[in-house]
Amino acid sequence: MYANVFLLSSPQGRVVVDTGALTYAPAFGRLLRQFRPDAVLVTHAHVDHAGGAFVAARWGLPVLAHPLEHPHLTGERHELPYPAGMPRVGAVISRLHPKVPARALRSVEAGEDLWGWQVIHLPGHSHGQIGLLRNGVLIAADAVLSAPDGRGGMRAALPHAPYNADHAQAIHTLRQIAELDLRVIVPGHGGPLTPGQVRERAARDI
Ligand SMILES: [Zn+2]
Ligand SMILES: [Zn+2]
Numbered sequence: 001m002y003a004n005v006f007l008l009s010s011p012q013g014r015v016v017v018d019t020g021a022l023t024y025a026p027a028f029g030r031l032l033r034q035f036r037p038d039a040v041l042v043t044h045a046h047v048d049h050a051g052g053a054f055v056a057a058r059w060g061l062p063v064l065a066h067p068l069e070h071p072h073l074t075g076e077r078h079e080l081p082y083p084a085g086m087p088r089v090g091a092v093i094s095r096l097h098p099k100v101p102a103r104a105l106r107s108v109e110a111g112e113d114l115w116g117w118q119v120i121h122l123p124g125h126s127h128g129q130i131g132l133l134r135n136g137v138l139i140a141a142d143a144v145l146s147a148p149d150g151r152g153g154m155r156a157a158l159p160h161a162p163y164n165a166d167h168a169q170a171i172h173t174l175r176q177i178a179e180l181d182l183r184v185i186v187p188g189h190g191g192p193l194t195p196g197q198v199r200e201r202a203a204r205d206i
């Protein structure tokens with residue numbers, strides 16, 4: 001499934017959030033050339049979100065990520081939950097991806113202000129997953145997904161347990177999101193969600 005890429009622009013600066021998969025690396029390079037961001041932020045190191053991060057590094061741009069994601073971006077570690085239940089295949093897929101040199105990486109932590117957006121830690125799907133919050137808009141990475149509801153509409157969904165580093169923590173994080181005063185939740189996959197849709201999913205136990 002395609003991962004969303006966001007272009008954020010404020011008077012303080014410009015940042016691209018996530019890069020898409022490796023197959024989109026040429027398009028991502030064109031996007032960087034046109035948008036000219038100050039930095040690229042990766043919400044987490046999974047290859048569908050960070051597969052083009054090496055392009056940003058080649059452009060000399062800082063690649064911002066939570067420190068817990070850095071070893072996965074540099075290639076020190078190769079845990080990848082795709083395909084589900086096949087960690088050795090996941091490790092091979094991870095090894096085939098170009099990596100980000102450590103010198104290009106910058107650490108960002110919860111509570112930091114980035115160009116007017118507040119960094120929030122959304123652990124569970126991965127340990128160092130982060131989102132960005134501003135004016136009631138939450139860029140939520142894979143802490144929540146947009147999925148068909150079977151009636152022609154969309155609903156909020158959690159990644160299935162095999163895709164989460166810590167599923168119980170992912171549920172906890174979703175409940176914390178549901179308690180925030182938000183206008184819209186923008187997931188890592190699919191279109192925007194309402195707070196009501198997220199609360200409905202957060203109310204479930206599994
Ligand atoms: Zn992911
Ligand atoms: Zn994803």
